[in-house]
Amino acid sequence: MSADLPPWRPLLRAARHREGRSPQARWLQLATVAADGSPRVRTLVFRGWAGGAALDLLTDGRSTKSAELRVQPQVELCWLLPKARCQFRLRGERQQLSPEAALAASQQHWQRLNPGARALWGWPQPGAPLEVGAPFPAELADGTPLPDAFELVRIEVKQVELLELTGHPHQRRRWRADQGWGEERLNP
Template sequence: MSTVLPAWFPLLQHALHANPQPSARYLQLASLDDSGAVTCRTLVCRALLDATASLVMTTDLRSTKVKGLKHHRQAEACWYLPARQQQFRLRGEVTLKGPGRSASLRDELWERLSEASRQTFTRPAPGHSLGQASAFTHPAPTAPPDCFGLLVLQPFRVDYLDLAASPHERQLYEYRAGEWHQRPLNP
């Protein structure tokens, strides 16, 4: 990736600044499962990395999404930020980071999780069938367990829509041949 910060990145940073409520960090991430079927879920964007213009989410590395992402690395996040009616559709490649990779960021994001969120990583794998109501009584670990991981989305295509502008504005940003290209589209 180019070291020049793409023009969509400060737009996203400003949009987040205008939407300080925690729920504005929720985005929908679509990807393919390991059979090639489309699948989508809500995730929290925990960090934006300035150095690489990428998005960081946390997840359970035993989850279905992670199995699929190991086969098909592409994913698209759809993120609507309501204060200024902005939608970002960010398509890119996902890198998964478990124990031993990006240790300081992984530790930092683990520290920021609530006790209840940390406790979820002591349970059976997400999507595991529960025959009867099970009590999950393990205390939350202090250090990140092996199943706690980072999902880093490195966008190569960003489709931006601004519904507050009159007329509405849409810009497509694409990373090709080592640089970002931008062109306006009819919304």
């Protein structure tokens, strides 16, 4: 791992490592703000880092969160790593990628998904009323072109807070990008 990564990255990596092969190591909660100013939260899969302080999520461009992010790109992510007994809260903003960069990165993600994971983008619009008989494919084969609904959400992380419950008292730390990622210790 590169020496110029933000200091919270190795801590997050170690905490994720403690989860072993559990899929939970890749699950995080994404909070957005709806058009009426009220909060929304849901679980997403972490799809990888895109530089030192940016991470990729994948979603359906027809989903509610996608519309929310177009209006309000600021988000908070909450990543609970139960085996390490810690919680990371990542504040950030959705990055605006050029159409070319978004397409290239989306293609990469799309090709890396297995057919079962790809299938979700072949389903009808998320959140719309269920139509009896509508197709819900179980797989989309290798070679299926990138669907219009496939959306890459790249989050640029601007602040990280870590709460660790392992000792007494609990430890709480914060790092902010605009302060050069210097560590601040806070009351838990």
